[in-house]
Amino acid sequence: MPIQKTYLLKAGFPCTLPTLPVDPARAVSWNITQELLCRLNRIKPFIIFPLVMLGATLPAYAKENLSSWKLPAVQIPKDNLQSTSKIALGKQLVFDMRLSKNESMSCASCHLPAAGGGSLTPRAFGHGGELGRWAPSWNNSGYYTSQFWDGRAASLEEQTGCLAGHMGPITAPGEMATSMDEVVAKLNAIPTYKKQFNNVFGSDVTPEAIAKAIAAFERTLVARKAPFQRYVSGDSKAISASAKRGFELFRGKAMCITCHVPPILTDNLFHNIGTPQVGPMKEDLGRYEVTKDEADNGKFKTPSLYNSASLAFFMHDGALSKLSQVIEHYNKGGNPQVKNQDPLILPLHLNDRDKVDLEAFMKTLTDPSLDRISAPELP
Numbered sequence: 036m037p038i039q040k041t042y043l044l045k046a047g048f049p050c051t052l053p054t055l056p057v058d059p060a061r062a063v064s065w066n067i068t069q070e071l072l073c074r075l076n077r078i079k080p081f082i083i084f085p086l087v088m089l090g091a092t093l094p095a096y097a098k099e100n101l102s103s104w105k106l107p108a109v110q111i112p113k114d115n116l117q118s119t120s121k122i123a124l125g126k127q128l129v130f131d132m133r134l135s136k137n138e139s140m141s142c143a144s145c146h147l148p149a150a151g152g153g154s155l156t157p158r159a160f161g162h163g164g165e166l167g168r169w170a171p172s173w174n175n176s177g178y179y180t181s182q183f184w185d186g187r188a189a190s191l192e193e194q195t196g197c198l199a200g201h202m203g204p205i206t207a208p209g210e211m212a213t214s215m216d217e218v219v220a221k222l223n224a225i226p227t228y229k230k231q232f233n234n235v236f237g238s239d240v241t242p243e244a245i246a247k248a249i250a251a252f253e254r255t256l257v258a259r260k261a262p263f264q265r266y267v268s269g270d271s272k273a274i275s276a277s278a279k280r281g282f283e284l285f286r287g288k289a290m291c292i293t294c295h296v297p298p299i300l301t302d303n304l305f306h307n308i309g310t311p312q313v314g315p316m317k318e319d320l321g322r323y324e325v326t327k328d329e330a331d332n333g334k335f336k337t338p339s340l341y342n343s344a345s346l347a348f349f350m351h352d353g354a355l356s357k358l359s360q361v362i363e364h365y366n367k368g369g370n371p372q373v374k375n376q377d378p379l380i381l382p383l384h385l386n387d388r389d390k391v392d393l394e395a396f397m398k399t400l401t402d403p404s405l406d407r408i409s410a411p412e413l414p
């Protein structure tokens with residue numbers, strides 16, 4: 036057992052340390068070492084405590100809290116609550132061609148799940164031929180505070196065109212070109228549908244019930260299983276190093292975040308980003324058609340970017356067909372000659388690696404389960 040030896044330090048406090056047998060020749064240096072150890076021992080709590088605190092807080096700083104990027108729950112209207120059977124009915128309806136005049140097209144003909152929920156042609160084709168606009172993705176549409184590129188519909192129910200006084204795909208002459216009377220009669224004549232509507236809504240088929248079932252299905256089209264959602268929930272390996280650099284560009288140098296605001300990646304507002312105007316509409320005035328305010332000329336709704344990497348075309352008129360073209364459009368500062376272009380669209384000076392990284396990030400926003408949705412069996 037080592038002998039305990041108490042030193043009275045110069046600072047005036049005693050210090051007890053075990054004394055080891057020491058060679059007399061090294062006794063002086065041993066004593067100095069002992070005294071130093073004693074001093075350190077005294078101030079130990081003042082060193083260790085802050086070190087422990089630092090150790091505990093550093094990882095928290097290094098690992099940023101990204102929970103503000105997590106997709107929230109979709110707002111469900113009180114008069115159209117979700118239920119499994121309602122959602123299943125809505126899914127049948129959007130895949131059912133009997134909802135169109137010649138029974139030749141369903142909602143999903145223009146909103147193809149495999150094509151990111153958008154159309155396969157730059158402008159959608161309906162009963163009246165080529166439409167003026169591209170069919171945007173219906174994925175994540177439950178998050179929008181208004182529907183259509185110009186926001187002219189206030190809700191998903193209204194967007195369907197089933198409700199009196201509202202034009203939408205089922206009744207639009209250029210799209211599915213039918214009438215609600217015709218659709219309701221057709222569906223009521225199909226016993227399984229009639230039974231399903233009675234189960235879900237307590238009544239036979241009505242235009243309102245069709246609208247509600249379709250909207251309930253659309254509210255489930257949320258990209259919750261996208262790798263980026265796993266990343267922001269704490270799985271640091273969910274996305275590649277290139278995508279992580281792309282994420283930094285997205286919210287930094289490339290300024291995408293100013294309009295594609297987290298968590299939904301839209302500000303639910305309208306901007307003119309200088310998209311080239313192509314297709315049968317010589318000039319599409321966008322939001323101006325709704326507000327008749329000159330300031331809204333050429334403004335379109337900011338789309339969410341979830342699953343947009345699966346789209347065959349981009350923008351209200353399908354003017355672009357590759358993500359790399361979209362990035363190039365922003366990189367060159369849009370089309371500065373467009374007089375109402377948003378002042379936030381500026382040359383970005385991205386290099387080749389930046390562009391690759393940004394595209395890699397955009398691809399992490401894709402939830403593959405949405406792209407795999409297929410037609411259910413129809414009654």
Ligand code: HEC
Binds near residue numbers: 159168205
């Ligand atoms: C003929 C092709 C076509 C068919 C069929 C069609 N749509 Fe569309 N859809 C479009 C086009 C084009 C737009 C954009 C129109 C606009 O903004 O003016 C659109 C817009 C939408 C939007 C708005 C998305 C957003 O980002 O604002 C939703 C939701 C939608 N459609 C759902 C449906 C549903 C539900 C059906 C079936 C009842 C349907 N569509 C049938 C072409 C089609």
Ligand code: HEC
Binds near residue numbers: 171172292
């Ligand atoms: C000033 C606001 C604004 C900024 C900044 C912005 N966007 Fe957009 N973005 C929009 C609007 C508005 C549209 C639709 C425009 C149209 O249809 O003509 C759009 C469309 C898109 C689309 C097409 C999606 C679809 O469904 O068709 C992609 C992809 C996109 N933006 C990515 C980006 C990226 C990447 C950045 C950063 C480099 C960025 N955006 C910066 C407002 C903005």
